[in-house]
Amino acid sequence: MSLPFKEESMQDQKFKPEKIRNIAIIAHIDHGKTTMLDSLLKQSNIFRDNEKVPERAMDSYDQEKERGITIFAKHTSIYFKDYKINIIDTPGHADFSGEVERVLGLVNCVLLLVDAQEGPMPQTRFVLSQALKMGLRPIVVLNKIDRPHANPDRALNLTFDLFVELGATDEQLDFTVCYASGLSGFATKELGDPRVNMEPLFELIIEKVPHPPGNPDLPFLMQATTLSYDDFVGRQACGRILEGSVKKGQNVTRISNTGHPSQHKIVRIEGYFGLKKTEMEEGSVGDIVSLSGIPDIMIGDTLCDPSHVVQLPPITLAEPTLSVEMMVNNGPMVGKDGKHVTMNKIRDRLMLEKRANISLKIEEVEGKDDSIRVCGRGELHLAVLIEAMRREDYEFILSKPKVILKKIDGADHEPLETVHIEVPQEFSGPVIEELSRRKGEMRSLETNEHDITTMEFLMPTRGLMGYRNDFMTVTRGLGILTSIFHSYSPWKGTIPGRLRGVLISNGPGKATAYACFSVQERGSLFVGPGDEVYEGMIVGEHSRDNDLIVNVTRGKQLTNVRASGSDENIILTPQRRFTLEQAIDFIEDDEQVEVTPRFIRLRKRFLLENERKRKS
Numbered sequence: 001m002s003l004p005f006k007e008e009s010m011q012d013q014k015f016k017p018e019k020i021r022n023i024a025i026i027a028h029i030d031h032g033k034t035t036m037l038d039s040l041l042k043q044s045n046i047f048r049d050n051e052k053v054p055e056r057a058m059d060s061y062d063q064e065k066e067r068g069i070t071i072f073a074k075h076t077s078i079y080f081k082d083y084k085i086n087i088i089d090t091p092g093h094a095d096f097s098g099e100v101e102r103v104l105g106l107v108n109c110v111l112l113l114v115d116a117q118e119g120p121m122p123q124t125r126f127v128l129s130q131a132l133k134m135g136l137r138p139i140v141v142l143n144k145i146d147r148p149h150a151n152p153d154r155a156l157n158l159t160f161d162l163f164v165e166l167g168a169t170d171e172q173l174d175f176t177v178c179y180a181s182g183l184s185g186f187a188t189k190e191l192g193d194p195r196v197n198m199e200p201l202f203e204l205i206i207e208k209v210p211h212p213p214g215n216p217d218l219p220f221l222m223q224a225t226t227l228s229y230d231d232f233v234g235r236q237a238c239g240r241i242l243e244g245s246v247k248k249g250q251n252v253t254r255i256s257n258t259g260h261p262s263q264h265k266i267v268r269i270e271g272y273f274g275l276k277k278t279e280m281e282e283g284s285v286g287d288i289v290s291l292s293g294i295p296d297i298m299i300g301d302t303l304c305d306p307s308h309v310v311q312l313p314p315i316t317l318a319e320p321t322l323s324v325e326m327m328v329n330n331g332p333m334v335g336k337d338g339k340h341v342t343m344n345k346i347r348d349r350l351m352l353e354k355r356a357n358i359s360l361k362i363e364e365v366e367g368k369d370d371s372i373r374v375c376g377r378g379e380l381h382l383a384v385l386i387e388a389m390r391r392e393d394y395e396f397i398l399s400k401p402k403v404i405l406k407k408i409d410g411a412d413h414e415p416l417e418t419v420h421i422e423v424p425q426e427f428s429g430p431v432i433e434e435l436s437r438r439k440g441e442m443r444s445l446e447t448n449e450h451d452i453t454t455m456e457f458l459m460p461t462r463g464l465m466g467y468r469n470d471f472m473t474v475t476r477g478l479g480i481l482t483s484i485f486h487s488y489s490p491w492k493g494t495i496p497g498r499l500r501g502v503l504i505s506n507g508p509g510k511a512t513a514y515a516c517f518s519v520q521e522r523g524s525l526f527v528g529p530g531d532e533v534y535e536g537m538i539v540g541e542h543s544r545d546n547d548l549i550v551n552v553t554r555g556k557q558l559t560n561v562r563a564s565g566s567d568e569n570i571i572l573t574p575q576r577r578f579t580l581e582q583a584i585d586f587i588e589d590d591e592q593v594e595v596t597p598r599f600i601r602l603r604k605r606f607l608l609e610n611e612r613k614r615k616s
């Protein structure tokens with residue numbers, strides 16, 4: 001059965017709270033949240049026949065498309081029968097768990113997606129524990145049942161065990177289950193039911209998700225949960241209306257986190273119609289809306305009716321675990337590529353980011369005015385911000401990320417992570433060996449009938465840093481590695497770093513094919529002919545454990561007699577080019593990454609300092 005096409009004007013209709021459903025889709029990374037939303041969007045008939053709907057339509061941010069993962073939680077509204085369903089897509093990568101924590105306050109239920117082949121994974125545990133803590137009763141969706149080795153019964157049993165383990169109440173344990181394939185676009189209430197469309201899931205959402213609480217006759221009340229930015233109206237605050245309603249042009253009071261009140265006029269109210277933002281005249285209780293007109297609004301701020309001022313408790317999130325120092329580029333190539341190179345520019349950009357990206361922390365570095373510390377939830381959390389800044393023409397230097405230590409009973413404690421690994425069995429040996437070297441403790445090991453070995457380790461975040469590149473190489477890209485914060489534990493002692501040294505350029509110039517050819521025997525090169533290098537720049541990885549100073553700019557000596565054909569015979573091995581994360585992952589304490597819009601260069605810190613001393 002196909003539902004009638006919905007007109008955009010539906011958005012303007014007033015929905016009573018009984019006709020609104022607010023729900024978030026949560027899961028481990030890649031378990032199919034965004035793809036499931038594609039099917040829900042398509043089958044709610046909000047697209048015209050000739051309208052092209054992109055794959056993973058909700059992943060609209062450029063880095064989301066490129067990386068194939070969701071980074072920011074985003075909401076949309078779809079319509080089923082006479083109901084309005086506000087659905088929030090959330091990221092599954094552990095580094096963005098702050099996004100999940102934050103949006104759970106908006107919804108009254110979650111769809112917990114579990115890959116029917118893989119079963120629950122570390123991030124399933126995290127997001128489920130958050131949902132249970134909030135008192136929500138999840139609907140469990142065993143997803144990807146079209147996969148050849150899907151085993152929904154096993155996945156369901158493991159999910160049930162996880163609920164028990166996380167201390168679910170009897171009510172929460174009595175969860176509703178459905179089976180689905182977001183990719184094929186069907187959901188069924190029983191495993192054997194005909195696989196037709198998503199309607200069974202739509203019906204479950206209407207039937208099982210409690211409607212939002214709140215009284216339409218009380219004064220307006222809302223909390224800013226997410227921020228967005230619009231070129232015309234500036235900053236927008238998104239949240240669920242907790243009580244009453246709000247009209248365009250109405251005055252509201254904003255209470256900041258510090259309790260400071262200010263008066264504002266609402267200039268625009270927006271909701272969603274599928275992928276489009278649409279304007280509304282009025283927002284009413286239970287609905288999720290974006291409000292414009294409060295220029296300095298911050299996450300967690302309360303918005304309320306001036307006649308009835310209350311302050312809602314602030315939104316708190318788990319602390320960052322990793323920090324990186326961002327410094328002004330003091331290298332010889334400063335300003336050649338990037339436009340914004342001063343500390344003031346960098347600081348302003350970071351402060352702007354902090355407003356919306358609240359699991360980020362920005363700190364001054366004592367005694368250094370050309371440096372600022374950025375703290376986040378993990379390497380990817382930081383890398384997404386750094387990549388965004390690069391694209392906006394910023395240029396700076398990064399130090400090796402450090403874990404953030406906590407003093408507990410006077411002793412230093414460091415973050416530990418649970419690391420979940422899946423590799424073809426033949427690669428398990430080298431993985432185990434390397435993780436043990438990095439102070440990983442194996443918790444479980446299992447090989448299934450398809451020769452896939454699944455392992456779980458508990459290890460210091462520090463030990464995992466720098467391992468991801470290696471893991472991908474060792475497993476030839478076939479391995480899966482995910483990790484999630486576990487706890488703080490007493491400092492585990494020294495962890496050996498990279499096994500190999502680096503090749504360092506002895507001076508400035510352009511790399512030549514001739515010089516690269518002779519240096520490449522020493523290890524693998526990161527630069528190729530024509531690349532500009534400078535003294536102290538890391539141009540390759542040595543094949544031994546010590547660092548080596550090399551000359552990659554040397555030209556061939558001219559002789560009176562031209563040896564025939566000698567230049568043409570040079571065959572260079574392709575250079576290794578780093579992505580931002582790979583570069584950050586690669587460096588050691590005395591090394592740095594130079595980030596510019598077009599280049600990622602590595603350098604040895606002390607050599608540059610020596611050079612400066614010599615010059616001054």
Ligand SMILES: Nc1nc2c(ncn2[C@@H]2O[C@H](COP(=O)(O)OP(=O)(O)OP(=O)(O)O)[C@@H](O)[C@H]2O)c(=O)[nH]1
Pocket residue numbers: 027028029030031032033034035036056068069070071090091092093143144145146147180181182183184
């Ligand atoms: N076989 C099969 N593959 C699916 C299904 N749903 C999603 N996939 C695939 O799984 C991969 C991840 O899908 P996404 O929808 O991006 O997963 P996600 O949960 O949104 O991932 P994150 O946002 O990064 O956490 C993609 O390659 C999809 O094509 C499904 O029902 N069946």
Ligand SMILES: [Mg+2]
Pocket residue numbers: 033034035059069070089090091092
């Ligand atoms: Mg996604």
